[in-house]
Amino acid sequence: MILRPAFAERYPSLVCALSTRLGGVSAGSFGMNLSYSVGDAPEWVTMNRKKFFGSLGIAIEDLVFQHQVHGDTVRPVVAPGAWQETDGLCTSSPGLFLCVTVADCVPVFLIDPGIPAVGVVHAGWRGTAARIAAKGVRVMAERLGANPSGMTAYIGPSAAVCCYSVGKEVAMRFPGSCVVREGDSFRVDLKQANREQLMEAGLRSDAIEVDGSCTICQAGLYHSHRREGALSGRMMGVIGMRRSG
Ligand SMILES: [Zn+2]
Numbered sequence: 001m002i003l004r005p006a007f008a009e010r011y012p013s014l015v016c017a018l019s020t021r022l023g024g025v026s027a028g029s030f031g032m033n034l035s036y037s038v039g040d041a042p043e044w045v046t047m048n049r050k051k052f053f054g055s056l057g058i059a060i061e062d063l064v065f066q067h068q069v070h071g072d073t074v075r076p077v078v079a080p081g082a083w084q085e086t087d088g089l090c091t092s093s094p095g096l097f098l099c100v101t102v103a104d105c106v107p108v109f110l111i112d113p114g115i116p117a118v119g120v121v122h123a124g125w126r127g128t129a130a131r132i133a134a135k136g137v138r139v140m141a142e143r144l145g146a147n148p149s150g151m152t153a154y155i156g157p158s159a160a161v162c163c164y165s166v167g168k169e170v171a172m173r174f175p176g177s178c179v180v181r182e183g184d185s186f187r188v189d190l191k192q193a194n195r196e197q198l199m200e201a202g203l204r205s206d207a208i209e210v211d212g213s214c215t216i217c218q219a220g221l222y223h224s225h226r227r228e229g230a231l232s233g234r235m236m237g238v239i240g241m242r243r244s245g
Contacts, residue, residue: 001020001022001023001032001221002017002018002019002020002023002052002055002056003017003018003019003020003156003157003211004016004017004018005109005154005156005209005211006209007111007152007154007209008154010113011111011113011116013094013116013241013242013244014111014113014116014118014239014240014241014242015056015057015058015097015238015239015240015241015242016109016111016118016154016237016238016239017056017237017238018107018156018157018235018236018237018238019032019034019052019235019236019237020032020221020222020235021033021220021221021222021223021233021235022221023051023052024044024047024048024051024052025044025047025048025051026040026041026044026045026048026233027041027044029228029232029233030044030233031233032048032051032052032233032235033045033048033223033233033234034048034049034052034101034233034234034235034236035101035233035234037234038230038231038232038233038234039231040233052236053097053238056238057242058097058238058240061080062080062095062096062097062240063080063097063098063099063238064077064079064080064081064082064083064089064091064096064097064098064099065081065082065083065099066082066083066086066087066088066089066099066100066101066122067082067083067084067085067086068086068087068100068101068122069085069086069087070087070122070124070126070127071085071086071087071126071127071130071132072087072088072127072130072131072132072135073085073086073087073088074086074087074088074089074090074119074121074132074135074136074139075088075089075090075139076089076090076091076139076140076143076144077089077090077091077093077096077098078091078093078096079093079096080096087121087122087123087127087132088119088120088121088122088132088135088136088139089119089120090110090117090118090119090120090136090139090140090143090144091117091118091119091144091240092115092116092117092118092144092145094116094240094241094242094243094244095240095241095242095243096240097238097239097240098118098119098120098238098239098240099120099236099237099238100120100121100122100236100237100238101122101234101235101236102122102156102158102215102234102235102236102237103215103222103223103224103225103228103232103233103234103235104124104158104159104164104215104216104224104225104226105122105123105124105127105158105159105190105225106122106123106124106127106128106155106156106158106159106190106191106194107120107121107122107123107155107156107157107158107237108120108121108123108132108133108136108153108154108155108156108194108198109153109154109155109156109237109239110136110137110140110151110152110153110239111151111152111153111239112140112144112146112147112150112151112152113150113152114146114147114150115144115145115146116241117140117144117145117146118239118240118241119136119137119139119140119239120136120237120238120239121133121135121136123190123194124190125166125170125173125188125190128174128190128193128194128197129170129173129174131197133153133194133197133198133201134197134198134200134201137151137198137201137202137203138201141202148201148202148203149202149203149204151202151203151207152203152207152208152209153198153203153207153208153209154208154209154210154211155191155194155195155208155209155210155211156211156237157211157213157214157215157218157221157222158190158191158214158215159190159214159215159216159224159226160189160190160191160212160213160214160215160216160217161180161187161188161189161190161191161192162187162214162216162217163187163214163216163217163226164187164188164189164190164216164226165185165186165187166186166187166188167186168184168186170186170188171186171187171188174188174193175193175196177192177196178190178192178193178196191210191211191212195208195210215227222235223235
């Protein structure tokens with residue numbers, strides 16, 4: 001099963017999609033796991049990747065991967081391959097498809113249809129606290145000529161405020177509008193924090209689509225690091241523009 005934001009229908013050349021845990025060949029709870037780093041059999045991960053990207057009409061050779069480190073580095077890219085220590089990618093090159101790996105962290109997809117240009121960032125609590133979504137918009141504006149007020153964003157499934165409990169030290173790093181406090185326990189709304197950052201970066205509120213689902217409590221649909229531990233399966237999101245013709 002593959003998720004796509006509603007806004008993607010407006011742009012025929014755009015591919016913006018996310019895998020779930022369903023539809024893969026891996027054993028047990030891995031299912032559609034797309035990470036080689038969590039103890040799954042590599043040949044099954046390869047089959048899952050071929051299945052996921054193949055169903056989107058994307059060749060593996062056209063993908064850009066990032067080895068995410070919960071930082072705030074956003075790289076403009078012009079060629080496929082893999083980047084170390086990167087949590088955000090953007091490009092104005094058609095035929096290049098940018099990947100993000102998630103299992104609770106927030107995937108934020110960005111598009112400026114005017115250029116056109118696309119971007120994606122990986123925003124867990126550390127990346128969100130470091131304002132990587134706003135940085136993604138800024139890098140797309142400065143390096144690719146994107147216009148924030150004309151951009152559209154999709155905030156994908158992630159750990160949601162229903163389940164995302166954090167310690168006080170983490171909660172204090174977020175605006176009060178994104179924190180629910182009950183006595184001594186705190187929950188953070190990472191989607192809302194990213195939404196606010198995108199608006200502060202210049203996006204219109206009605207141009208930000210937010211998926212309300214929660215990777216932690218919707219166990220049938222999503223992998224979750226919080227629920228299953230460090231070796232949980234991983235989902236992937238991808239965004240890019242097909243070459244015309
Ligand atoms: Zn939940």
